[in-house]
Amino acid sequence: xxxxxxxxxxxxxxxxxxxxxxxxxxxxxxxVLGVTVVVVSAGLGVYLAIxxxxxxxxxxxxxxxxxxxxxxIPSATPELAMSPTPSATQVPTVLPPTPTPEPPTPTNTRxxxxxxxxxxxxxxxxxxxxxxxxxxxxxxxxxSLIQVGETQTHNLHVEGDHDWVFFxxxxxxxxxxxxxxxxxxxxxxxxxxxxxxxxxxSDDDGGEEYLASRLWWVATDGGRLYVMIRSxxxxxxxxxxxxxxxxxxxERFQIDQYEPDNSRAQAGPITMGETQTHNLHVAGxxxxxx
Numbered sequence: 001x002x003x004x005x006x007x008x009x010x011x012x013x014x015x016x017x018x019x020x021x022x023x024x025x026x027x028x029x030x031x032v033l034g035v036t037v038v039v040v041s042a043g044l045g046v047y048l049a050i051x052x053x054x055x056x057x058x059x060x061x062x063x064x065x066x067x068x069x070x071x072x073i074p075s076a077t078p079e080l081a082m083s084p085t086p087s088a089t090q091v092p093t094v095l096p097p098t099p100t101p102e103p104p105t106p107t108n109t110r111x112x113x114x115x116x117x118x119x120x121x122x123x124x125x126x127x128x129x130x131x132x133x134x135x136x137x138x139x140x141x142x143x144s145l146i147q148v149g150e151t152q153t154h155n156l157h158v159e160g161d162h163d164w165v166f167f168x169x170x171x172x173x174x175x176x177x178x179x180x181x182x183x184x185x186x187x188x189x190x191x192x193x194x195x196x197x198x199x200x201x202s203d204d205d206g207g208e209e210y211l212a213s214r215l216w217w218v219a220t221d222g223g224r225l226y227v228m229i230r231s232x233x234x235x236x237x238x239x240x241x242x243x244x245x246x247x248x249x250x251e252r253f254q255i256d257q258y259e260p261d262n263s264r265a266q267a268g269p270i271t272m273g274e275t276q277t278h279n280l281h282v283a284g285x286x287x288x289x290x
Contacts, residue, residue: 129157129158129238130157132155132157132163134165137163137165138163140164140193140228142164143164143166144166145167146247147167147247148247149246149248150247151246152246154242154244155239155243156231156238159236160234160237161230161237162228163245164226164227165229165247166225166226167227169223170219170222172218172220172255173218173219173249173255174216174217174219174254174255174281175216175249175250176247177190177192177213177214177215177227177246177247178190178207178213178214178245178246178248179209179214179244179245179246180208180212180243180244180246181242181243182209182210182211182212183239183240184240185236185240186211186241186242187204187231187232188207188212188213188230188231188243189230189231190203190213190214190229190245191230192215192225192226192227193225195223195226200217202215211232213229215227216250218253219255220255227245227247253279253281256277256281256287258287258289261289262285262287263288266288267288267289268288268290269289276289
């Protein structure tokens with residue numbers, strides 16, 4: 001069945017199966033709307049694909065990636081197979097950092113610098129010192145005489161030198177043996193001996209002068225007494241050891257008449273109403289009576 005087509009001047013009309021007709025302007029509008037829908041749909045699809053790729057990285061492998069083909073290189077040894085060439089996308093292996101070795105524990109090792117010590121100067125030998133005029137007097141048997149009121153000048157010309165003098169004592173008199181005018185290196189010690197060599201008394205620093213000696217002695221018996229003078233350390237020698245020694249009597253001092261009474265066996269009698277006058281004529285003197 002043939003449908004009639006109505007053609008109006010100035011426009012074309014198409015008649016559909018339902019009997020309606022569509023003009024040319026209407027078709028243009030429909031075409032433009034269709035193209036717009038397609039473009040918008042395509043843009044939304046691309047945006048959605050990009051969004052999904054960034055939001056979900058697991059979708060990334062869906063993209064086609066170039067794969068490197070391993071090329072086999074002939075080897076002279078047929079038993080060894082060549083390893084395939086790594087692909088361009090292979091991630092390099094990250095090696096763990098090499099641990100820094102700890103510094104060694106310091107020890108107490110003492111480092112001595114190699115410095116050559118300067119040589120010590122050789123000691124200047126001491127010239128021999130001239131002995132005093134009373135030498136030799138190093139023993140009791142070699143003692144020189146000293147008179148009451150006399151002063152003698154001695155020195156210690158060698159190490160360990162001892163100077164001996166003697167005097168004649170009278171019973172009951174008090175004697176003072178004293179050193180003085182000591183040189184810079186001198187510190188005297190005075191010792192008193194009887195004729196048999198028994199030490200009776202000694203003094204170190206009892207003198208008025210610094211380091212000088214003074215020995216006080218009351219003779220209970222008359223006879224010869226010996227005096228020995230030495231240095232305190234017994235090692236001094238040379239020009240710094242000069243000294244003077246003198247002997248004098250303590251005036252206005254007399255030993256009491258009851259001596260000797262130094263022990264119980266020597267005690268003297270004292271009667272009822274009697275008064276006795278005693279004195280301590282030597283250090284450690286004790287007066288006994290009954």
